[in-house]
Amino acid sequence: MNEREKLQEAASYIQQQLGDLPQVGMILGSGLGSLAEEAEDPVVIPYKDIPHFPVSTVEGHAGQLVCGRISGKQVLILQGRFHYYEGYSMQEVVIPVRVMRLLGIRDLLITNAAGGISLDFSPGDLMVITDHIKLSDSSPLRGPNVSEFGLRFNDLTQAYSRDLQHMADQAAETTGTSLQHGVYAFMGGPSFETPAEIRMLRVLGADAVGMSTAPEVITAAHAGMRVLGISCITNMAAGILPEPLNHEEVMETGRMAREKFSSLIRELLARWEITV
16 A cells, blocks of 8 residues: 555545534644634544554643534644654654645644744744744655645745735734744754754744644645644743753643633634635
């Protein structure tokens, strides 16, 4: 069985479990997965039950798909994602994105927990991602191109949809949510970055740093999907404050930002105009 057939088998299994097909795909980062609990009439599918699907190993990632309605939109939520540092290949990390596309999803909301590099940021801030820097030569598109999804050499000029960024700003104004905007830097992890690396990233123009998102966005752009990325700034990056970094702080700040985040996403989905 080739890669395309495995993806189709996973998509077919998910489709058999669902009633209405999802309109918007969502990938929720560390500490933000509770949004899935707000879905109406949810269908829950553990990752372990889906053929050829990876299994999340990170604390705070529930490891299941949740499909239901939020703000009138049928959403498919990835409650916990996969990371390169877990030992998965880049191609395995992005399996859910390609499966979503096979299910007919053309719009994707990706969230993550990130360290703040910009000195204008504070823990708990939400940042709309305007672009990313991927400091890794490994690509999820490496190897034979699957032309059904996209071109061999795909354009990333607008990998993060400007229309969806504008929609996020409007939703933030309605909900009274303060939004930052900035560039997200992808680092492989699982170690947090060194202070020297953070100084380098600031020089390169990064405002936040994390260990996910960029591979998924590259894959979504390859497949012609619109993407909105939002980072929850869960801590200031290494060297900015004297305290050492730890995953518990990431999770706790994510929990503290939960209501602000959920309110914004509910308003976003209410405004979302589905791509057809």
